[in-house]
Amino acid sequence: MADAVHLGSGKVRELYALDDERLLLVASDRISTFDVILPTEIPDKGRVLTGLAAFWFVRTRAITPNHLLAVRPDGRSTECRRLEMLPVECVVRGYLSGSGWKDYAKTGEVCGHRLPKGLRESDRLPDPIFTPATKAQSGHDENITGAQAAALVGAERVAEAERVSIALYRFAAAYALERGIIIADTKFEFGVDRAGRLVLGDEALTPDSSRFWPADQYAPGGPQPSYDKQYVRDYCEKIGWGKTYPGPELPPDVVAGTRRRYVEAFEQLTGLSFDAYLANPSVVLK
Numbered sequence: 472m473a474d475a476v477h478l479g480s481g482k483v484r485e486l487y488a489l490d491d492e493r494l495l496l497v498a499s500d501r502i503s504t505f506d507v508i509l510p511t512e513i514p515d516k517g518r519v520l521t522g523l524a525a526f527w528f529v530r531t532r533a534i535t536p537n538h539l540l541a542v543r544p545d546g547r548s549t550e551c552r553r554l555e556m557l558p559v560e561c562v563v564r565g566y567l568s569g570s571g572w573k574d575y576a577k578t579g580e581v582c583g584h585r586l587p588k589g590l591r592e593s594d595r596l597p598d599p600i601f602t603p604a605t606k607a608q609s610g611h612d613e614n615i616t617g618a619q620a621a622a623l624v625g626a627e628r629v630a631e632a633e634r635v636s637i638a639l640y641r642f643a644a645a646y647a648l649e650r651g652i653i654i655a656d657t658k659f660e661f662g663v664d665r666a667g668r669l670v671l672g673d674e675a676l677t678p679d680s681s682r683f684w685p686a687d688q689y690a691p692g693g694p695q696p697s698y699d700k701q702y703v704r705d706y707c708e709k710i711g712w713g714k715t716y717p718g719p720e721l722p723p724d725v726v727a728g729t730r731r732r733y734v735e736a737f738e739q740l741t742g743l744s745f746d747a748y749l750a751n752p753s754v755v756l757k
């Protein structure tokens with residue numbers, strides 16, 4: 472880290488340049504809820520996300536190349552190839568939730584996809600849909616149509632990103648469901664390498680970039696409990712926090728319960744013990 476140059480901060484991550492070709496993504500233990508970063512950290516959260524993303528990168532290499540070069544021994548830092556990132560977030564939805572549900576309830580459509588009538592909140596869609604988004608001025612993601620995405624990055628590139636995104640989602644959602652986790656939707660970020668190839672970047676198929684639901688509690692017709700953040704949300708509701716900055720400190724039992732859920736997601740999906748990952752993060756790469 473001595474000569475890494477800080478390039479930027481995300482809500483819960485830091486980005487550094489290692490050299491002209493390599494970046495370092497560092498996942499912190501910060502947690503956000505209702506778009507506010509809380510003052511209390513969840514120990515090892517960044518390691519869980521880093522390990523899970525690396526696990527998926529290795530297992531989806533036949534679907535798409537990705538930016539992963541190495542996971543550092545700290546378990547929270549990913550060395551990755553530097554790409555030219557596309558200014559479009561590639562969201563795939565397999566279930567009707569969040570802004571997808573809101574748009575459908577208003578218009579019967581999500582990002583230009585005409586959907587069957589009569590769907591309920593959290594219903595599974597007949598087929599997963601590609602619903603691109605851009606980072607708006609507000610910092611919030613804004614859904615856009617395929618045509619708007621094409622105007623931003625070119626029609627062929629969007630078509631390629633859509634095909635790869637849907638294939639990644641289908642693979643991961645089927646895999647996760649066998650292990651008791653519904654991936655309701657997920658966001659991919661792609662870049663282009665020097666050879667002009669589309670490459671998967673960022674952090675993929677984690678509970679921070681996706682909605683994970685416990686499959687054994689799935690009950691469409693309303694919102695679903697979050698696999699990872701439900702204790703935090705319940706606590707925030709209980710104390711009547713107004714969901715604006717600053718967020719509340721979390722009590723130890725909420726921290727412990729939330730950490731346990733992140734670790735459980737890691738262990739269920741990877742089939743590895745999290746202690747084994749802490750001892751040697753490269754276990755997820757085998």
Ligand code: PZK
Nearest residue numbers: 479480481484485486552553554672673
């Ligand atoms: C890249 N971000 C998001 C912002 C973070 C992360 N492989 C790459 N090549 C070039 N740029 C990026 C990546 C990746 N991944 C990712 N911004 C640029 C971001 C702030 C902090 F940790």
